[in-house]
Amino acid sequence: MRMSEPPKPATRQRRRKEERPGEILAAALTLFSERGFSATRLEDVADRAGIAKGTIYLYFQTKEDLFEAVVRDAFAPLLERLTGALELPSANSAVILRFIIETLYRQMVATEKREILRLLIAEAKRFPTLVSFYHREAVSRGKAIVAEILRRGIESGEFRDGPATRYPEVIIGPAILAAIWKLVFEPVDPMDLDEMIEAHLDLVLNSILK
Amino acid sequence: MRMSEPPKPATRQRRRKEERPGEILAAALTLFSERGFSATRLEDVADRAGIAKGTIYLYFQTKEDLFEAVVRDAFAPLLERLTGALELPSANSAVILRFIIETLYRQMVATEKREILRLLIAEAKRFPTLVSFYHREAVSRGKAIVAEILRRGIESGEFRDGPATRYPEVIIGPAILAAIWKLVFEPVDPMDLDEMIEAHLDLVLNSILK
DNA sequence: CACACATGACTGACTAGCCGGTCATCTGAT
């Protein structure tokens, strides 16, 4: 059985120093979020990426490094649109807040990117540096953006001042629930995101608009 | 090396057919939520429970069975207080809703029981029957309770009728965020639960009270 | 009471198989 095959008969070997890491990350993201860190075998990652196991080690030191890279990588395009929201100069704060919440659903909840949330929750204790990274690069920044909009709205008289407008977390809470719901219960009891968004905005705006 | 130790020098062997399963479940809950399903070794569970590995197999068929038992077991006392809330006859709906939300924080978010949430999220894809179980026994019932209170409040004229009051999920969303926050970011950026509860209630009641 | 015997909870060495990581070798583009 061994030595039987001329290894790559059909497709010619491709040299893709550039593309490889991304392909590996994509394959790894899928498998890690399906099975978790420990239960994912690097050979399966390799298969899915169409390469041999050894190739992974040309680009990543260890399985843990690969995992960290997967989670870090997926975060990159996340905050761009949100920070952009702050720059919209003409709009009032309610419009901007609405935009932020909708963006959150469209970017995080509705897409596969929510799987990152699963990985972060599942492996938080094993990867504390990753948790710090996400807190620093994504969460605290997102919090600051929402806080800034709330502050502006209060200052301009659009929003009331109160506990709710001083706790950004509470404003976006339902979006996190929606993400978790899709991660866990979607097969059993799917959630209509458009209705959820409408209800979320209805709750928030009716509460904080003067 | 083998045969060297008289196995139980000090403590005499105890027979505890009754207590064993509970002890094993407690040990397993701790380790599963620290390390996840795959990374937890049954020998460590045994050590923590003060027994030998083989003993686990007297009470549970496989590692997966043990995991399911852990998660199922932890759910039991969860909904009792909430269903009780519906029976408070004299109180108005706002008081009951406030009670429900506070109970959620005190029972789920503030205690170790939130670890169940972590396990459910992490292993949802591997244990679909467990997901169904939780949806049926806990989530859909909880949803029904909140929906019932909202319905009563609308009927009595306390609450406005709108998207927010037709989507129970949106009402309890911030509590889920709080649970996740504690599971992931607590070491980096702790959350003050009392302030969170206050902000949550402020958000919700200001929105739906007429 | 005392002694033999039965019970079954408990043990832990062991097996079989899995998987992260290595490295000698191969391949094809230049």
Place this chain on the structure above:
DNA sequence: ATCAGATGACCGGCTAGTCAGTCATGTGTG
């Protein structure tokens, strides 16, 4: 010819699950 990129057989360590054996306790007998 050279060599970066890629391969996959292999190694070593690990662990779910097994099972033959142990022993504390219970039971029946004289």
